[in-house]
Amino acid sequence: MTANPHAHEHVLLQMLRIREFENRVQSLFSDGLVKGSTHLANGQEAVAVGMAFALHPGDPVLCTYRGHHHTIARGLPLESAFAEILGRATGCCGGKGGSMHLTDKSLALMGSYAIIGSHIPIAVGAAWASTLTHDGAVTCCIFGDGTTTIGSFHEALNLAAVWRLPIVFICENNLYSEYTAIGDVVPIEHPAADRAGAYGLDRIVIDGNDVEAVKEAVSLARERASAGRGPSLIEALTYRHGGHSRADPGDYRPREEVELWLSRDPISKYADRHEVSTQRLEQLGAEARDEVDRALRKALAAPAPAAEALLSNVWSEESS
Amino acid sequence: MTIINYRKAIAEAIARSMREDPKVVFLGEDVALAGGAFKTTVGLREEFGPTRVFDTPISEQAIIGAAIGAAMRGLRPIAEIMFADFLGTCWDGIANHAAKIRYMTDGAYSVPIVIRAHGGAGLGFGAQHSQLYDGLAMSIPGLKVVVPSTPSDLIGLFQSAVRDPDPVLFIEHKALFDVKEEMPPEGHVVPLGKAQVVREGSDLTLVATGAMVPVALAAAELVQDRRIDCEVIDLRTLTPLDMHSVLRSVEKTSRLILVEEGPGICGWSSEVAARVADEGFWMLDAPIRRVCSPPTPTPFSESLESLWLPKAESVAAEIESYW
Numbered sequence: 046m047t048a049n050p051h052a053h054e055h056v057l058l059q060m061l062r063i064r065e066f067e068n069r070v071q072s073l074f075s076d077g078l079v080k081g082s083t084h085l086a087n088g089q090e091a092v093a094v095g096m097a098f099a100l101h102p103g104d105p106v107l108c109t110y111r112g113h114h115h116t117i118a119r120g121l122p123l124e125s126a127f128a129e130i131l132g133r134a135t136g137c138c139g140g141k142g143g144s145m146h147l148t149d150k151s152l153a154l155m156g157s158y159a160i161i162g163s164h165i166p167i168a169v170g171a172a173w174a175s176t177l178t179h180d181g182a183v184t185c186c187i188f189g190d191g192t193t194t195i196g197s198f199h200e201a202l203n204l205a206a207v208w209r210l211p212i213v214f215i216c217e218n219n220l221y222s223e224y225t226a227i228g229d230v231v232p233i234e235h236p237a238a239d240r241a242g243a244y245g246l247d248r249i250v251i252d253g254n255d256v257e258a259v260k261e262a263v264s265l266a267r268e269r270a271s272a273g274r275g276p277s278l279i280e281a282l283t284y285r286h287g288g289h290s291r292a293d294p295g296d297y298r299p300r301e302e303v304e305l306w307l308s309r310d311p312i313s314k315y316a317d318r319h320e321v322s323t324q325r326l327e328q329l330g331a332e333a334r335d336e337v338d339r340a341l342r343k344a345l346a347a348p349a350p351a352a353e354a355l356l357s358n359v360w361s362e363e364s365s
Numbered sequence: 366m367t368i369i370n371y372r373k374a375i376a377e378a379i380a381r382s383m384r385e386d387p388k389v390v391f392l393g394e395d396v397a398l399a400g401g402a403f404k405t406t407v408g409l410r411e412e413f414g415p416t417r418v419f420d421t422p423i424s425e426q427a428i429i430g431a432a433i434g435a436a437m438r439g440l441r442p443i444a445e446i447m448f449a450d451f452l453g454t455c456w457d458g459i460a461n462h463a464a465k466i467r468y469m470t471d472g473a474y475s476v477p478i479v480i481r482a483h484g485g486a487g488l489g490f491g492a493q494h495s496q497l498y499d500g501l502a503m504s505i506p507g508l509k510v511v512v513p514s515t516p517s518d519l520i521g522l523f524q525s526a527v528r529d530p531d532p533v534l535f536i537e538h539k540a541l542f543d544v545k546e547e548m549p550p551e552g553h554v555v556p557l558g559k560a561q562v563v564r565e566g567s568d569l570t571l572v573a574t575g576a577m578v579p580v581a582l583a584a585a586e587l588v589q590d591r592r593i594d595c596e597v598i599d600l601r602t603l604t605p606l607d608m609h610s611v612l613r614s615v616e617k618t619s620r621l622i623l624v625e626e627g628p629g630i631c632g633w634s635s636e637v638a639a640r641v642a643d644e645g646f647w648m649l650d651a652p653i654r655r656v657c658s659p660p661t662p663t664p665f666s667e668s669l670e671s672l673w674l675p676k677a678e679s680v681a682a683e684i685e686s687y688w
Binding site for chain 2: 138156
């Protein structure tokens, strides 16, 4: 995204890696190779990639069960992510977390949380710790539009604002709260931004399918937090290409709406802006696919967790 | 000799842990400038200042979440929930997150927090300000549960709780605030998971926690005239549960009565009874009995609340029924 002529290809590749990863995850579930559920982020790649480019190394990131894109964008190795989703010992959580809980402490990926809104207070705690330890980190907390209707969102926003904590909240508004149009369940147009004023925060709405807009907004918010000026709440408009979870075809969405948003696909949008040829885009896509396939093959070859893992790490080893 | 009561022991316990470890921070509603709704945290803000003792909004989910997040970043937060009943508003953070994050991340993250809550009946607070939630908490793997019954134990157990790398729910009983004891020396530590024999005896074992410990002791006195010699055990922590001490006592006495405040359905007494039935059945000469509250919410009226709480007399009657 800078003067480097190859920089925009790097950005594209990041989005394509996520897209291809999610496509493979969908196949794994459709083929019955994994139980449980998965929540894909096809169409929302720009939010994750823009966020990741704006943050500094070591900045804590907390996201949701729809969090493959955020964790991969922040550096989670594809093999580690696949292995976790497949429940293998080599997964980032040793196979004890799963698709909804990708975490990697070494990357300050403090977790993907599967109870709506629950991670926002935890993110506030991470930011609070930074004010006490002066580690200079800025925490980033990502959630969906449906999260704005749960109490913990409001408790956390209030506390972060009143304590002026170094945190950037990003609401990925993909217009659907699971299966329900967000407009049907909130009385305002922008579920996050229209509430920002209640916590003394600026009203920020951005195009979440524009990776550069996301990077710019998050960079500004990070700068503000870093300067001791407190939190920001960014509402990034985006769209899920698919349904809520693997079992949901998303049929409740009007066809025209889906088509409109498919035409705003973040990857094509970015490629067009930077005049990347169709041929080059396909080459990059093939590169991403190869990397994803290699990672998946390694993950599939990895063993299931040993039986001892069942009982380990309920308690810390120091305690009985 | 300095005497301290249970109420003041709470602030003393927190202060000792904060003096020992600069990573310990304390947050809660009205805990700093007001010194706590029950005056259990008086003087902490003055001693440790505004960068370690924090008043929060009325936001239990934010309090617990903030403690979890800060713990995951290396601090040792103590979070106060004013009444244990209010744990209902933040159970998600405690049960779904604090208790599970270590397991779900296969040990990458741990959550060393202490959640303090004032619990228990006997003061006329009614159904929503009198619960302990101890049995419910005990049923959650990954969460330790501490229920001190004396000032000295409170101070000692608290040091272990703060040093513990796992989340600990520390339930302080409101009916014990005026219980007095000699101030324990600096460095006094009581390990988690060690029950205490508070009265030795040979005929029957009474097991109790919190405000039921003095009830059990009083019951033991009542039956002494009938030459029934009771041993009384204070569990002190529910998780880890010291079954070794219970079984050792039952081996000696062959009779067991469990005295639990609260309905007891899926309570700690259910668990202890099940474990003794399993591991100590052949030591028993008679069925295990439980003295619990009736299966109702805690009533308000003093006369009804008094009927609801297990009494020394009812425990004594249960003891005598064996002979």
